Amino acid sequence: xxxxxWSPTPRASDAVEIICILIITHLIMRAAAQAGADQARxxxxxxxxxxxxxxxxxxxxxxxxxRSRLDAGRDAGxxxxxxxxxAALRGGSAVRRAWRQNRRPAETQGGxxxxxxxxxxxxxxxxxxxxxxxxxxxxxxRRQRAASTGQGQPQGTGSRARPGGxxxxxxxxxxxxxxxxxxxxxxxxxxxxxxxxxxAKMCAACxxxxxxERQGDADDARPQxxxxxxxxxxxxxxxxxxxxxxxxxxxxxxxxxxxxxxxDQTGVTPGVRCIECGELLTGMVCSNPECRLCPGYRDRxxxxxxxxxxxxxxxxxxxxxxxxxxxxTWCAVDATNADICLWCAQDHREVACRPRExxxxxxxxxxxxxxxxxxxxxxxxxxxxATEAARIALTAAQGTPNDSPPAExxxxxxxxxxxxxLPAPTPTGDDEDMTCANGEVHTQADWADQSAAxxxxxxxxxxxxxxxxxxxxAKEASRSQMTTAAAWADQVQAAMGYGQDVIADVNARQDPxxxxxxxxxxxxxxxxxxxxxxx
Amino acid sequence: xxIATTDASTGETYTHRAWLDWAETSIERxxxxxxxxxxxxxxxxxxxxxxxxxAAIRAWQAEIEAVIASGRQMVADVNATQVPVGEAVAAxxxxxxxxxxxxxxxxxxx
Numbered sequence: 001x002x003x004x005x006w007s008p009t010p011r012a013s014d015a016v017e018i019i020c021i022l023i024i025t026h027l028i029m030r031a032a033a034q035a036g037a038d039q040a041r042x043x044x045x046x047x048x049x050x051x052x053x054x055x056x057x058x059x060x061x062x063x064x065x066x067r068s069r070l071d072a073g074r075d076a077g078x079x080x081x082x083x084x085x086x087a088a089l090r091g092g093s094a095v096r097r098a099w100r101q102n103r104r105p106a107e108t109q110g111g112x113x114x115x116x117x118x119x120x121x122x123x124x125x126x127x128x129x130x131x132x133x134x135x136x137x138x139x140x141x142r143r144q145r146a147a148s149t150g151q152g153q154p155q156g157t158g159s160r161a162r163p164g165g166x167x168x169x170x171x172x173x174x175x176x177x178x179x180x181x182x183x184x185x186x187x188x189x190x191x192x193x194x195x196x197x198x199x200a201k202m203c204a205a206c207x208x209x210x211x212x213e214r215q216g217d218a219d220d221a222r223p224q225x226x227x228x229x230x231x232x233x234x235x236x237x238x239x240x241x242x243x244x245x246x247x248x249x250x251x252x253x254x255x256x257x258x259x260x261x262x263x264d265q266t267g268v269t270p271g272v273r274c275i276e277c278g279e280l281l282t283g284m285v286c287s288n289p290e291c292r293l294c295p296g297y298r299d300r301x302x303x304x305x306x307x308x309x310x311x312x313x314x315x316x317x318x319x320x321x322x323x324x325x326x327x328x329t330w331c332a333v334d335a336t337n338a339d340i341c342l343w344c345a346q347d348h349r350e351v352a353c354r355p356r357e358x359x360x361x362x363x364x365x366x367x368x369x370x371x372x373x374x375x376x377x378x379x380x381x382x383x384x385x386a387t388e389a390a391r392i393a394l395t396a397a398q399g400t401p402n403d404s405p406p407a408e409x410x411x412x413x414x415x416x417x418x419x420x421x422l423p424a425p426t427p428t429g430d431d432e433d434m435t436c437a438n439g440e441v442h443t444q445a446d447w448a449d450q451s452a453a454x455x456x457x458x459x460x461x462x463x464x465x466x467x468x469x470x471x472x473x474a475k476e477a478s479r480s481q482m483t484t485a486a487a488w489a490d491q492v493q494a495a496m497g498y499g500q501d502v503i504a505d506v507n508a509r510q511d512p513x514x515x516x517x518x519x520x521x522x523x524x525x526x527x528x529x530x531x532x533x534x535x
Numbered sequence: 536x537x538i539a540t541t542d543a544s545t546g547e548t549y550t551h552r553a554w555l556d557w558a559e560t561s562i563e564r565x566x567x568x569x570x571x572x573x574x575x576x577x578x579x580x581x582x583x584x585x586x587x588x589x590a591a592i593r594a595w596q597a598e599i600e601a602v603i604a605s606g607r608q609m610v611a612d613v614n615a616t617q618v619p620v621g622e623a624v625a626a627x628x629x630x631x632x633x634x635x636x637x638x639x640x641x642x643x644x645x
Contacts, residue, residue: 042545125545339587447588450575454568461561467546468557475549481613485558488602488609492565495598502591510585 028137035133035470036126042463043122045456062086071449125467132470177203179210363389364512386513444510451503458496465489551617555610562606565599572596 048070055067062082069080175186178200192202195213202210277291289296363385366374469489472482548554576592579585 039546046545125547128547447575450571454571457564457568461564464546464557464561468548468554471546471548472554478616480616481554484609484612485554488606491602491605492561495595495602498598499595502595506585506588506591509587 024138024141027141028134031137032130032134035466036130038463038466039126039129042460042467043126045460045463047122129467129470132474136470136473175201177201177206179203179206357389357392360389360392364509390513444507447510448503448507451499451506455496455499455503458492458499462489462493462496465492555614558606558610562603562610565603565606569596569599569603572599 052067052070055063055070058064062085066080066082066086174183175189176183177189179194179202182203182205184203188203189201190204190207191199192207192210193199193214194210195217277286277288279286279288279291291297363382368374465485466489469482469486472485546557548557572592572595576589576596579589579592
C-alpha cells in the first residue's frame, strides 16, 4: 500500500479528512447514545412494571402504600423514604442470590454484544443496543463513503490507498428535483411540464410520471369514439349574473385542499348547504332569513333567536375530520353528540343532524353581552346548564334513529350496552384494583388513568420495535422483512398518536363539565376530588 | 417477570424464533388493549356516559384492530418467505435458532 510522502506543511486534504473523521465519530457516538437511551427507556418502563407486580404480590402495608402511590402517579422514587428501604431490601436480596448462584451459561459465553443469548441483563441490553446503533452508523458512513467514491465495496483506508492512486475523483454536480425533492445528478435533471402546465426541473422518474399523467388527462379529455347524439335539443342560454352556482359542479381538490369548480364571486360557499333548510351557505353561514340557523333569523316577536353561536365565546373545537369549527357551523350528530362541521354533515344527511341548543352552548362556552364582553358564569350557574345540556343530548339521542352498528353500544341507554361478542375482561388476579385491562371506567379520573396506561403500553411496543429493528439490522436480515416490520411499527406508533388525540379530545370535552360539577360540590361518583386537587 | 431476563418486551430478536415471539406478543398485547377499550365502551354505555366518548373509543378500537390485522399479515408474509428456508436448514441439520442472516442468504440463493 503506497502512502503519501510526509510533508511538514499541512495539506488541505488532511484537514478535510480530519473534519470528516470528526463528523463520522460524532454521528456514531450520537447514534449509539440515542439507541442506548431508547433501550434504557424501555428497560425503565419494564422495570417499573416488574416493581409494580412485585409490590402487588406482597401483602405488607409498606408495599401496598408504595404500589398505591405508583398507581396514582405520585412520587415513589428516591425522594420518598420508603423507596430507600424497599431498594435496600431488594438490593440485599439480589446480592445474596447472586452470591449463592452459579453463573448462567449466557454469562460464561463471553464475546461482544450481539451474540445469540437467550438471557441477558438490562445493562447488557442497553449496551448492546448502543453498540448496534453505533455499528449501524459506522456501516452507513462507510456505505455512503463508498457510494460517493464510486466504488462497489467500501474501502477503509482512505482515498490515498485507492487502487490506481489517482486521488479523489471529481465531484459530480448534483441538483434537486423540483417535484419529488430527490437529490440527483445535475445531468439527470431536465425541464418538464407538469399536468397543470407549470415547467420545472425534474428527475427522470418524475418526468416519466408527469408524462403518464398528461397522457391520462389527454385520454380523458378525448371524445369517445363514434357519434353521440345530443340527448337534449335545447338552446343554450347563459346564466344570468349572480346566479347561484350548481353545487354538483363543485368538487373537492385533494391536491390543493380546497373546493374547486364553483364560483365564489357571489360569496356562496360552494358545495355546502345548510343542514336545516338546504340553502347554500354564504361564508359558511346560512343566508336564509327564514332558517333558524341564519344569523338574521327573527322570531315572531322580531327578536333575534339565541341560536346564533356567535353570541357565545366558545372554546376552539374541531370536527372529527380535523377541521376547526367556525361560528355558525356548530351541530351535533345524533347518538354520538359529537361536534361535526357542516362539510361532514353533508355526508350524514341520512342522519338527523341537529344544531346545538343555546343551553348546550352555554354549558361549554361563555355568553357575550351586547358590547361583546365575555360574561363569566359561576360554577353554580354552570352546573344546571351542564345538567340540562346532558338531558337535551340524551333526549335527542333517544328520539332519533340510531345509525350505529348493532354491536356498538352507542345510542343504547340500557344496561345491556355491551355488544354480544364482547370478550370477557382479562383477569388480572387482583379483583380489588382497576387496571387498564379490566376497563372499569366509572369516573373521568378512571378514564384518564386507564387511557394513559394504554398509551404507555403502546409506547412500550414502539420502543421494543426500535430495538427489534436494530437487531434485524445487526443480523443482516432480509430487506423485505425489515421493511414490513418497520412499516408495522410505524402503524403502531400512528395508532398511539391517534389514541392520544382521542384522549385529548375527550378530556377537552369532559373536563369543563367535571370542573363545573366539582365547582358546584359534586359527588365522588362524578370524579375523585383528590384527582383534581393534584391537577 | 424479572428484569434480568430477555423476553419479547425487550425487543431482542437475534433469531427468527425470537422475532416471531416478539411479533406474537406484541399482537397479543394489542388484542388485550382492544379488549380493554371494548370493556371501557361497555362500562361507559352502562353508566349512561358520554356517547361521543364511546364513539371516539370505537374509532380508536378500529385503528388498533387495523394494526392487529396488519400485524398478523406481516407475520404471515415473513413466514411465507422464511419458514421454507428454515425448514430446509433444519432438514440439513441446521440449528433450530437460525440467525436472520442465514435465512436471508438462503432466500437470496434460492
